[in-house]
Amino acid sequence: MTTNICESLNSKLKIDRDLPVASLLEAIREFLQRWFYERRKAVSCLKSVLSSWAEGLIRKLVDESRSFIVNPVSEVEFQVVDEGKNFLVKLNCNSCSCLFWDLEKIPCVHALIVIRSLNLNPYAFVSHYYYATVLFATYGGLVRPIGNHTDWSVVEVNDNILPPVFRRPAGRPRKRRIPSTGEVSKSSKCSRCKRAGHNIRTCRFEPI
Template identity: 30%
Template sequence: MPNAEHRHCVRHLHNNFKLAGHTGAAFKQRLWAAAKATTIPVFEAEMEQMLGQSQAAFKWLQERPAAHWSRSHFSTVPKCDIFLNNLCECFNAAILEARDKPIVTLLERIRTYLMLRMARLRETVWPHEVGPRIFGIVEKNSIESGHCIASYAGGGKYQVNSMLGAMFVVDLERHTCTCRKWDLSGIPCPHALASIAKSEHSPLDFVHALYKRPAYDRAYEGYISPMPSQAYWRKTGHVPIKPPVYRIQPGRPKLSRNREADEISKGATKLKGYVIVMTCRNYGQEGHNFAGCPQLG
């Protein structure tokens, strides 16, 4: 797809960044700050701080085009600002039950899952003209807009001053803001919502049409027809295709992905001691504690 915008998963980019020798919380925070930057000046400021930390780390990132991993260089056409492959992981979790089945069973499980999903989502009732998740984002941004002061400049444009001292320009007619958050996602940012409140309009009127019910209905208007079991399929008379020779691989088959060494598990209540060196209080040796001291055994 040469005309599509290609983006890289920043989490995997950070893993490769660590494998190149650039480990530590300082490098991680700077990389993610550069990835989350929505404007080029903010991105360049984060990269300059990276250069101050390590010239090698700066060069490693500079060799990867920012158009693939930083929001500051993303196109505003798709109305999508994600830079993680969570969609792939969600799909993998949905087909987890069918992944290790024979091909016909696998396809049947996926077909049934999609049939039920599309039927369920078509009947979903929305309390607002946008989806519940988008409505929650608008409500959250509305609270943050209380820290912004909008001044009308004419022609649908507003000058917005934030409590942090930054100044932005909002154009309600073109649905743009100089922070580019509204441009990227299609959901009004706090600066835009402050301007919308000043103009006494409804915030939902300025949410992009892709998040509204007509677009949702177009996505799920089709349906997958039910079908009888394999016993009722029409016989073709052809020689049945034999399955390939199956060899059982050694070890237990893996269903979940490998987690990184510094990744926090879901539902964890305690942080791992990544940088803590254990010291035995009995002999003062590092690498183990008193309970695991080999000299006490």
């Protein structure tokens, strides 16, 4: 499972996450307002059917598939020979034995050579999530600013709600995220000798 979205937000809030809750929420609202505007403006300028990333990927895969060999199995199943390896493409299932199409929901390099050999429209086999219209709808909502704090009508509550009892653990609070299971940490590399495992301050080797 990927945590790219969580890590992106965590990196964005590296400074703001130390603010009080109300200020933190306002900081989140402000950058979401800016993000939605910038992405909505960028998508509105698209002239392509798909997003820029998807269009670029399809062009790249089409170029890579020019030397492949296509052998029909049936009207909807095709064998594609890629550098001596066989792959089975099923157009009716939007599937390929390489699993790229199944996972990414965009035709793989083997499916695209089949689609081109049949003179079909490759866009018809791409998930609608990659369409520019869907991308624009994703950022179509507006993140509006909230009113001034001085204008808020706060209901008076007589109940005194105390925070839960919390015992602060010893040591400095953790700032860096906890690595995911199976994630390999990158070892440091010395800029002086170009060897891994130490830095320039502790280097005992001759410079390269």
